[in-house]
Amino acid sequence: MSALYRLKGLQYSYLWNKQQVPVLKGIDLELESGCFACIVGPSGTGKTTLLNLLGLIDSPSQGQIEFAGQDVTTLEEKHKEDLRLHKVGFIFQAFYLIPTLTVIENTSYFLPSLGYSTGDAHKTAMETLDLLGLADHANKKPLELSGGQRQRVAIARAIAKKPAVVLADEPTANLDSVTAEKTINAFKELQRSANTSFIFSTHDSHLVSFAKSVYRMKDGQIEKGS
Ligand SMILES: Nc1ncnc2c1ncn2[C@@H]1O[C@H](COP(=O)(O)OP(=O)(O)OP(=O)(O)O)[C@@H](O)[C@H]1O
Numbered sequence: 001m002s003a004l005y006r007l008k009g010l011q012y013s014y015l016w017n018k019q020q021v022p023v024l025k026g027i028d029l030e031l032e033s034g035c036f037a038c039i040v041g042p043s044g045t046g047k048t049t050l051l052n053l054l055g056l057i058d059s060p061s062q063g064q065i066e067f068a069g070q071d072v073t074t075l076e077e078k079h080k081e082d083l084r085l086h087k088v089g090f091i092f093q094a095f096y097l098i099p100t101l102t103v104i105e106n107t108s109y110f111l112p113s114l115g116y117s118t119g120d121a122h123k124t125a126m127e128t129l130d131l132l133g134l135a136d137h138a139n140k141k142p143l144e145l146s147g148g149q150r151q152r153v154a155i156a157r158a159i160a161k162k163p164a165v166v167l168a169d170e171p172t173a174n175l176d177s178v179t180a181e182k183t184i185n186a187f188k189e190l191q192r193s194a195n196t197s198f199i200f201s202t203h204d205s206h207l208v209s210f211a212k213s214v215y216r217m218k219d220g221q222i223e224k225g226s
């Protein structure tokens, strides 16, 4: 298998109160294409920060990120946007659904920009919602849903476009065990059918039990768990 990500000496600091606060302190990591990997570790250790770098949302303070064989560390913003649209599905910890759009409109949001016709976008979004047990809620707005339902809409939006990689920040945090299982099965199915890679940040031991690789974050560094 080829490397999806190669991280070399990756560092990231937040600017807070006019001071640089180091969070990631030199991460060297290779993640394979087609991986199902979990990043674990206590709250505040930098898991979300790392996913934001992998998703090309933030840029590293030091070090290098290679994505699908390309050095993306200093890529121009418009090229990053293009890579994000075509290759990355991001499930944010805070969902970031668009409140004025319905569930199906949120789910199909990126598909027209990827060349889907209106009909195909609708069909794909509906199939994805069905897979996640949300078909009956397609015409509701996010505020009319429970927290776990909102989380699954965010998941549906990320996986509907069958990206090369799904970066998922605590994707099962608001789900009961049956719904979580269904969601994990949907991830596994996409991994199998489209060779989509999955990288999770999670505190959920059930999700971790499905991972092929587990990376533990500690003191701004990463140590391979198993
Ligand atoms: N915008 C910001 N400005 C300053 N500091 C920040 C900012 N965002 C995060 N941090 C700090 O960076 C550290 C890592 O945060 P991060 O969100 O990556 O943690 P996490 O491992 O995802 O935690 P959790 O498990 O609670 O989601 C924390 O100490 C946090 O306070």
Ligand SMILES: [Mg+2]
Pocket: 047, 048, 049, 093, 169, 201
């Ligand atoms: Mg987090």
